[in-house]
Amino acid sequence: xxxxxxxxxxxxxxxxxALFLCLLLLPARLPGTTILGYAPNWLLIWLVGxxxxxPIPLAVGVxxxxxxxxxxxxxxxxxxxxxxxxxxxxxSGGLTAMLQKQRYVQEDFISxxxxxxxxxxxxxxxxxxxxxxxxxxxxxxxxxxxxxALSCAVLTSLxxxxxxxxxTQLRHWFYRSVHLVNKT
Amino acid sequence: xxxxxxxxxxxxxxxxxICLGIYAAFLLRQGHSMLLGEIYAFLSRPxxxxxxxxxxxxxxxxxxxxxxxxxxxxxxxxxxxxxQLPPPSKPQAIWAPVIGRSADAWWQQLLIGRGREEGIQPGxxxxxxxxxxxxxTKVGEHSSQVLLISDMSSxxxxxxxxxxxxxxxxxxxxxxxxxxxFVRDADVKAGDIVVTSPVSSLFPQGIPVGRxxxxxxxxxxxxxxxxxxxxxxxxxxxxxxxxx
Numbered sequence: 001x002x003x004x005x006x007x008x009x010x011x012x013x014x015x016x017x018a019l020f021l022c023l024l025l026l027p028a029r030l031p032g033t034t035i036l037g038y039a040p041n042w043l044l045i046w047l048v049g050x051x052x053x054x055p056i057p058l059a060v061g062v063x064x065x066x067x068x069x070x071x072x073x074x075x076x077x078x079x080x081x082x083x084x085x086x087x088x089x090x091x092s093g094g095l096t097a098m099l100q101k102q103r104y105v106q107e108d109f110i111s112x113x114x115x116x117x118x119x120x121x122x123x124x125x126x127x128x129x130x131x132x133x134x135x136x137x138x139x140x141x142x143x144x145x146x147x148x149a150l151s152c153a154v155l156t157s158l159x160x161x162x163x164x165x166x167x168t169q170l171r172h173w174f175y176r177s178v179h180l181v182n183k184t
Numbered sequence: 185x186x187x188x189x190x191x192x193x194x195x196x197x198x199x200x201x202i203c204l205g206i207y208a209a210f211l212l213r214q215g216h217s218m219l220l221g222e223i224y225a226f227l228s229r230p231x232x233x234x235x236x237x238x239x240x241x242x243x244x245x246x247x248x249x250x251x252x253x254x255x256x257x258x259x260x261x262x263x264x265x266x267x268q269l270p271p272p273s274k275p276q277a278i279w280a281p282v283i284g285r286s287a288d289a290w291w292q293q294l295l296i297g298r299g300r301e302e303g304i305q306p307g308x309x310x311x312x313x314x315x316x317x318x319x320x321t322k323v324g325e326h327s328s329q330v331l332l333i334s335d336m337s338s339x340x341x342x343x344x345x346x347x348x349x350x351x352x353x354x355x356x357x358x359x360x361x362x363x364x365x366f367v368r369d370a371d372v373k374a375g376d377i378v379v380t381s382p383v384s385s386l387f388p389q390g391i392p393v394g395r396x397x398x399x400x401x402x403x404x405x406x407x408x409x410x411x412x413x414x415x416x417x418x419x420x421x422x423x424x425x426x427x428x
Contacts, residue, residue: 024223024224026287027221027224027283027287028284038289039285039289041289055195057199058199061203061206062205064206065206065209066209067209068206068210068213069209069212070287071213072209072212072219072220073221074287074291074293075213076331076337124290127290136336136337140336140356140357141336144356148357
């Protein structure tokens with residue numbers, strides 16, 4: 001049993017560490033990771049990697065939590081409850097969990113990259129909708145949406161294997177070791 | 185396999201952890217905390233440059249222009265003393281390295297590596313090479329968040345330097361901003377320099393902001409102009425923070 005506990009602890013540490021790294025990568029503009037000054041949405045890659053094959057409410061909850069964290073990083077004090085990233089990330093987490101990847105999609109980088117692409121577009125569209133309802137200039141918001149959604153989606157999906165590969169390796173290692181312990 | 189519990193009870197600890205996480209994140213967000221910015225500033229410290237003003241200004245042309253500005257400023261000071269106007273106070277600027285950009289594509293922000301400890305206050309005006317950059321919105325111990333003038337929520341009262349026509353500059357999430365003028369027959373043409381207006385409450389008067397690229401005179405109710413920012417907002421490495 002202590003073996004299982006140790007594996008769980010290591011697994012949680014690995015996942016948590018990756019999440020922390022993703023949060024800290026958000027304001028960084030590493031060479032080669034920018035288009036038009038926009039950076040990949042690392043948080044969303046982590047969320048998609050975590051949400052695949054998880055219960056939907058858990059994925060939504062984690063998405064909301066990550067959204068609030070990103071809010072605390074970005075929003076100036078004069079901003080209200082909206083616009084919030086919790087909405088976009090919550091919906092993306094829920095939708096990803098709903099995909100039930102093992103049934104419909106092959107487990108490879110291409111399909112994950114495609115899911116990430118779609119989720120970035122959904123996330124940015126929800127951001128643009130929030131800004132529209134807050135009464136910002138329609139033309140500006142939606143022309144910015146076009147630019148942001150496309151460049152972020154391309155960047156994020158291209159960079160997703162960098163994060164997704166170690167995370168799946170970690171997850172496979174965890175389930176393999178827990179399974180081995182349970183067998184013996 | 186261990187016997188799995190019924191229904192949602194097997195996820196109870198995960199759900200409670202997530203609820204706790206949401207609560208903590210909500211507290212961070214509502215408290216306008218700079219916690220993440222502080223951690224980022226601390227971890228990126230080995231990669232930050234140290235500021236040497238001499239190195240920054242080593243370009244001969246810059247030095248020549250600075251000498252001319254100093255000469256003009258001295259002349260202005262003399263003229264003002266002749267007119268018996270009170271001398272303008274010259275605040276000591278704080279140089280700060282740019283350590284990060286906005287953590288989201290919808291906001292145009294900078295993270296700078298100086299904070300409350302170095303004397304930066306919320307609302308302080310930030311200048312870069314070329315002109316106005318933005319203003320400080322959140323301050324941590326050793327890091328601060330700067331809202332750029334290119335952000336869509338940013339509004340700056342500006343004035344056309346040549347004709348003294350005033351307007352409001354709004355960011356467009358790009359390298360250009362949109363100036364809406366207050367009067368119908370605004371005297372503006374492409375190439376005009378735009379500076380901060382003397383009636384602006386957030387920014388001191390006369391900081392260069394941008395150059396007019398094009399004017400739409402048919403716009404109702406008043407003409408609009410597209411302004412290119414003078415400061416290269418996407419390439420900034422160091423900025424100067426003027427105390428508020």
